[in-house]
Amino acid sequence: MMTMDRKEGQTLFEVTPEISHFAELCEKNNAIDKELYTKYEVKRGLRDLNGKGVLAGLTNISDVCAKKIVNGEEVPCAGNLYYRGYNIKDLVQGFLKDKHYGFEEIAYLLLFGELPDKTQLQTFHETLVERRTLPPTFVRDVIMKAPSRDMMNSLSRSILSLYTYDPHADDTSIPNVLRQCLNLISQFPMLMIYGYHAYNYRMGEDLFIYAPSPELSTAENILMMLRENKEYTKLEAKILDMALVLHMDHGGGNNSTFTTHVVTSSGTDTYSTIVAAMASLKGPKHGGANVKVTQMFDDMMEKVSDWEDDDEVRRYLTDLLDKKAFDRKGLIYGMGHAIYSVSDPRADIFKKFVKQLAREKGCEKEYALYEKVEHMAPEVIAEKRKIYKGVNANVDFYSGLVYSMLDLPPSLYTPIFAAARIVGWSAHRLEELKNVDKIIRPAYKPLAEYKEYVRMDDR
Template identity: 80%
Template structure:
């Protein structure tokens, strides 16, 4: 029997460890070469500006303005189809209705809906909040995963086999598929969570969505055993989903959507690829890291009012002495924004309101202190090419905690919102670009002559 065969496929055996060392050695690239060949690592320059890779009408992220012919940082702004996100939020708050459906219509179809168009669209989404017969039993309840993003990805891929036109990439058919997935996503998410808990010995309750409720209301209703929620809770979850709905064409998961769409593959595979990207802790999983960091901080910092003690903890984070020893203060900084993240600014006022309702004033005060102190600490310890500010993930984890949402659903809720943006970008890619995305990589390995087996030596496994 080969020495590589092992009974436990999930163990890192000595043989695997040895081969991993070979992998690390053979894959190492001198970082100076990136500068020599002008390679933009992360497809960004030293100032964090992304390499121009496409055109989009869906949304725009602005963090700079031109002053005397020079680009200078300015407070961040986010635009959906040309409308400032702050104006959109103020608009549906003034109208006193939930914003998810209205802003989804805008991103998908390019214009703000009339009252009748919005009402018709709400009915359309409501009618599509259904799953194939026995889907919950045959797919969701079988082999539930502790990781909800993986569970959701499996469910989305499974929907492919129920769709007779799964591979049709015409605009009408892809729009149909996208509307289905947007409507079905909350059920896939919540039912997957309940299925996993049931396998762990907890009670199982599966509630059907109610047609008269908004997307946010249905999520809270289906998630909670008593089906109860306050209007403020639903309003803030709705706002969180609007703020997470899209963020330009270059964010990792949306760029993934463009890349995979350009290959000509189906909608279910495309959305699953985007899900895999969003799952990463540097992207959609960042708010979980923020929450975990603060839980560690609350256990280490004795006096939450002592700014010197808080500052020391932040130093320890950067010095890799605290939390996960990664040298990061999670929730601070952004690839584009350097002065302020408009989503975090909008969030903050409502976070304070929810903190009062839920009795989280002390936690909110701690977050506020860290938001103020962290840029100072980072500026002292790091060489910075642009400013650092709190991003939307800094407060979203606290919001979800106050809403008593399970941590396992933090990233899936992000995905339930962002799937609208992915849909808009997929439709845009299909309409405008009939060319597969294929950037270039410079090969560094020298060409070598083939070595016969007997001449390779015994030291190679």
Template identity: 65%
Template structure:
């Protein structure tokens, strides 16, 4: 289905060649008309498109009127993400629910507020109808869980009597339901795929009311529902670090753009999921894992720096792995010296690698993190520093947790729905104009030609 006959496919091939020829735009025209591709200048500085109170990304400081790169910083409502993590780790608590509260309401909850919020999410998790699991999730399971998740979100529209109500109160209620239900839609979608496509046994575990979001993901995913405290805490940490990252990242900007049209919450979130699915955005950690799998089979001695450097050089010169010329997990559109999320993650990744007996793999990751900037600087003309980003370690963590690669990006979405929700509310509350940037036409004018004269 949706492939076409051999004759039609040949026709489509011809049509596509016409598209490539006609739609190609001379790259020099972008320079001529000062168009900032990707809404960024050559140094990576973004075009200012809006204001937000939700989060801040800091990658440079101003010294004597000059831009000076600095260690990366990420703030949620003005609070350093590293302080947030230190806070709940020291108190031996899970942090994602607290972080979601902070993102949505702009303040850290006290004990009573946090308990009420956690209970609300737990109750909303139980509101996914049995018929929804049977009739939607189990029917026509997709091989890509992001499409499954998007379909689930769009179908929830039909279950909502106030689906088109864009009042703040109603949208907040819809967002809280989605925050609660994303783990179920994702994990159940995977279980259906695993059963119908791979022939594995089908497990549908109901969520546990007393469990955190991270605990419930592991509980619902694993046949025996078992997990260690360290596993749950590191998955929780991953959710906290992925929950929000400014208004300009592709999926969150999508949230703002689609919200500005006045459409419903489910359409907005489905659009954001479509953005996050892309390998240049949420799917990047899968590429990191696959790159390291290739690296581990290609490199004979994982502790040989020269051999690792050669492999990295081969990557950049399109001689290794997928021949794309990229070292996945290295570099970021904003950060240069360091990605604070990667720095926080790394401290706990080493601990988990010891528990899982994967010290050697962690050593290889650490070596690549150290050597890659040196190799990139030698092989490429770069305009800012290069460092490991959060995707560099997240895929390794998910591998150690035994999470299937099909769920890597949905885990990102389970975290980021909190940030998207906050940005949707911010867009609606500030009631701005519909977002409509300009595109300059470079087409030459010509006269219409009648059909017989063409």
């Protein structure tokens, strides 16, 4: 039997001199002149310089509106988000006035295309409740074994493992895919929270695994299962529920939802499709952005001695853009969006309740700093960069602060995003299966010249 000593095994996780050499070849032979993208009219990111996306499909599920027609021309306007034609602001106002949680109601709307009445909503709630379960020994055999410090990876592994328990895993008929999607929507909070506790247990902390309660909403169950004492306030649950609603969907063109369409078009199974979307959402330019926002503000609060000093805050923001502060990427995280240029409606809704939560948690000073940066950052960016459209705070700007005040661990910020967005992914998967029987395959222009093969001895 071939064995590997410890020194040899370590090279699996090290960049060796040989790897560095190969990496140099990768960089050298993969570089493309940026001017060629303009020459061949390539829409990098599938968007033009004005932020308009390449039309790649049709959808009934949601719409992101950031422009209006004035005198025959498109001009930026306050952003609006529509779920199945309903303005998100109206939907949120509706369930808040009716004093019930919104996740289940809005999930019904996105999945089935219409708002439920009381009987339909109760039936849907009961359907989700009966699916809040995992296969016998799944927690022990899958979640507890080799828990990952990255919860998105832990979730992905759990979802792929559920494939093996499903006798109809590869059936892509609408009824079966809907069954799978409802299962995953219901199971997601458990997979997320149990994975978090399993890793902490491996790190030496106490282990507690609570079963979800059939009487509680999705948001309430997340808080209850996460906390050892099972306690939470009504305001905490209401704001987490709102966060889930605001993150449920965002048009068909966002990176993870487009991934859902692409992977679904190949004919693969639901579990693989959702994991592909998860991999996309994990990225710091997509769902991982809220973690970056909180890390950036943690650094800012440490480096800026007086949070009320406009000049000092401005200097820090300038250092961010000059790659002198935080992660030296030249970005002010949470500012700007691919579509919105005047305002992100999700951020606008969130902000109204963030201030209320800040008062309850005694975080008024932190909130004031966020508010200051929200107003100041667009000015600083405009001074330093050529921008083709407006810059505004996006939903990630405030969601990180909200999750922090809710005492949610940063490792769960992106999974909570996913716990909401899985509803949108499910709706888009069902829509793709119903309407399009064609694999998505865009074109790339080849640049390499054709060459004659050279024999080894002649190289």
